[in-house]
Amino acid sequence: MKSQTNKVLVIDDSPEIQESLKLFIEELGCEVYTTANGEEGMALARTNAFKLILLDICMPVMDGKEVLEKMKEIFPDTPIIMITGHKNEDTAKKCMEMGAYDFISKPFDFDYLQTSVLSTLLCS
Amino acid sequence: MVEPSLTSDIISQITDKPAPQRLRIVSESAKPSQRTARTVLQHLLRKVSLRVNPDFLLFNDGQQQGEKGVRTEILDTSKQMYFRLVKAYNSVCDQLRQQNEVDCSPMLQHVERTVDILKHDERILMGMAQAPLSYIERMAEKIDYPEVVYYGINTMIYALQIANSLGFPVDKINYLGMAALLQNVGLLGNDATETGARFNDVIEKLKSSTEQSGEFLQRIRIEGFHHESLEAIIDIIKSRETVLDQTSLHDTLQQYAMVIHICNVFVYLTHERNSDRVVSPTDAMKIMRSEMKDFFHPDVIKLFFNKLSIYPIGTFVKLSSSETAKIVDINENYLMRPIVLVVLGGDKEVKLNKQRIDLRKNPNIYIKKSIVDDELTERFIDYF
Numbered sequence: 001m002k003s004q005t006n007k008v009l010v011i012d013d014s015p016e017i018q019e020s021l022k023l024f025i026e027e028l029g030c031e032v033y034t035t036a037n038g039e040e041g042m043a044l045a046r047t048n049a050f051k052l053i054l055l056d057i058c059m060p061v062m063d064g065k066e067v068l069e070k071m072k073e074i075f076p077d078t079p080i081i082m083i084t085g086h087k088n089e090d091t092a093k094k095c096m097e098m099g100a101y102d103f104i105s106k107p108f109d110f111d112y113l114q115t116s117v118l119s120t121l122l123c124s
Numbered sequence: 125m126v127e128p129s130l131t132s133d134i135i136s137q138i139t140d141k142p143a144p145q146r147l148r149i150v151s152e153s154a155k156p157s158q159r160t161a162r163t164v165l166q167h168l169l170r171k172v173s174l175r176v177n178p179d180f181l182l183f184n185d186g187q188q189q190g191e192k193g194v195r196t197e198i199l200d201t202s203k204q205m206y207f208r209l210v211k212a213y214n215s216v217c218d219q220l221r222q223q224n225e226v227d228c229s230p231m232l233q234h235v236e237r238t239v240d241i242l243k244h245d246e247r248i249l250m251g252m253a254q255a256p257l258s259y260i261e262r263m264a265e266k267i268d269y270p271e272v273v274y275y276g277i278n279t280m281i282y283a284l285q286i287a288n289s290l291g292f293p294v295d296k297i298n299y300l301g302m303a304a305l306l307q308n309v310g311l312l313g314n315d316a317t318e319t320g321a322r323f324n325d326v327i328e329k330l331k332s333s334t335e336q337s338g339e340f341l342q343r344i345r346i347e348g349f350h351h352e353s354l355e356a357i358i359d360i361i362k363s364r365e366t367v368l369d370q371t372s373l374h375d376t377l378q379q380y381a382m383v384i385h386i387c388n389v390f391v392y393l394t395h396e397r398n399s400d401r402v403v404s405p406t407d408a409m410k411i412m413r414s415e416m417k418d419f420f421h422p423d424v425i426k427l428f429f430n431k432l433s434i435y436p437i438g439t440f441v442k443l444s445s446s447e448t449a450k451i452v453d454i455n456e457n458y459l460m461r462p463i464v465l466v467v468l469g470g471d472k473e474v475k476l477n478k479q480r481i482d483l484r485k486n487p488n489i490y491i492k493k494s495i496v497d498d499e500l501t502e503r504f505i506d507y508f
Binding site for chain 2: 087089092093095096101102103104105109111112115116118119121122123124
């Protein structure tokens with residue numbers, strides 16, 4: 001029984017974060033797309049069936065919450081993990097209320113990140 | 125019938141009392157020939173127009189209204205049912221090894237009871253399915269064939285939980301329960317052997333009892349039960365090629381077999397086999413994910429983890445706050461963010477205030493790792 005490769009989208013304006021997440025998630029057997037802004041991310045999501053989206057909260061032009069809101073409208077079943085460098089409790093709660101699947105602060109706990117990513121790949 | 129003049133007296137007597145005393149006071153106030161304590165209490169409440177849930181007054185052990193604790197009666201019923209099933213199955217195993225015909229109707233009654241309890245409140249039974257073997261043996265009795273009895277019962281609980289949540293037909297669900305309970309019965313013919321921790325070791329062990337399963341299943345008698353269906357389900361479980369057949373997913377027996385098989389593999393991976401190799405549910409998920417994609421239909425894998433979660437109810441975790449907590453409920457579709465009850469502080473101090481944390485509403489706290497600790501599990505077995 002051959003399974004298709006899972007596609008994952010990383011939206012983060014930091015090239016270092018993009019690269020580290022890309023390498024990490026590729027190790028889990030996924031095909032990873034990266035972009036630095038929300039608008040490009042939306043465009044990519046319309047043309048690819050992503051199994052999971054990792055989305056930075058603090059980005060220029062269109063911030064993560066705005067992207068989350070729009071993504072949830074168009075792709076309600078795609079799990080979105082919010083990532084952030086700031087442990088702002090209100091922001092975190094707001095994102096979860098808006099339907100984010102999970103919320104992960106930097107610096108990443110990679111064990112937790114792995115479990116979170118795998119859980120979406122298994123269960124969504 | 126309780127005298128009207130006594131109504132207010134009784135209400136004032138029971139208000140500040142713990143549940144067992146309330147029940148006794150109300151029971152003593154009613155004429156023995158007439159109503160149960162519950163009915164008397166409802167009568168009393170109507171008389172004084174108290175808009176309080178009588179269940180709360182009778183059975184609430186000091187928990188605040190609104191908290192989703194487990195009622196005492198469910199706690200006791202679930203545990204006692206589990207222990208009785210252990211004893212019943214132990215007895216059946218002994219008989220199967222010695223007799224050509226064994227009446228297993230009592231076990232079917234336990235399966236039916238399990239279905240009812242899981243529908244009512246699954247948390248205690250799900251927690252019991254995580255309880256260490258040593259605890260079960262101490263509370264019930266020594267289990268001579270743990271892979272048949274202990275694993276069989278826990279596989280049944282998981283499989284029925286999935287079946288209930290999927291709305292499997294009531295008249296069919298007992299077959300799934302019995303098949304889950306009995307699927308390792310072939311191991312009664314083997315001497316106890318260790319199972320390796322690798323996924324393929326588990327699969328090979330489960331297949332190894334195929335021929336002997338049939339021999340023992342032939343000896344089972346259950347009144348009113350369609351025996352051939354039971355054997356058919358167990359045959360399918362043992363047949364690797366059939367489980368892989370995607371086109372047969374619509375077949376009911378196939379569905380049942382797949383649900384049971386995946387539950388059984390999970391039980392094997394996460395239950396005690398020897399002191400060196402203990403796999404947490406999260407690690408089991410990772411193992412199953414990497415090994416299962418060529419073995420199970422992906423929908424079944426998804427179903428299993430969505431229904432039982434990667435942090436099953438009754439398991440323990442370490443939080444990012446350094447506290448230790450017990451998983452007491454699942455936020456469906458948000459598996460990484462269950463509801464937990466803190467049991468130990470960061471300094472390992474026991475926490476008795478039953479602090480519940482919904483990790484979805486408290487996203488700055490997260491689960492650092494699963495903990496497998498028999499002592500912890502046993503100590504907080506009733507903690508919900």
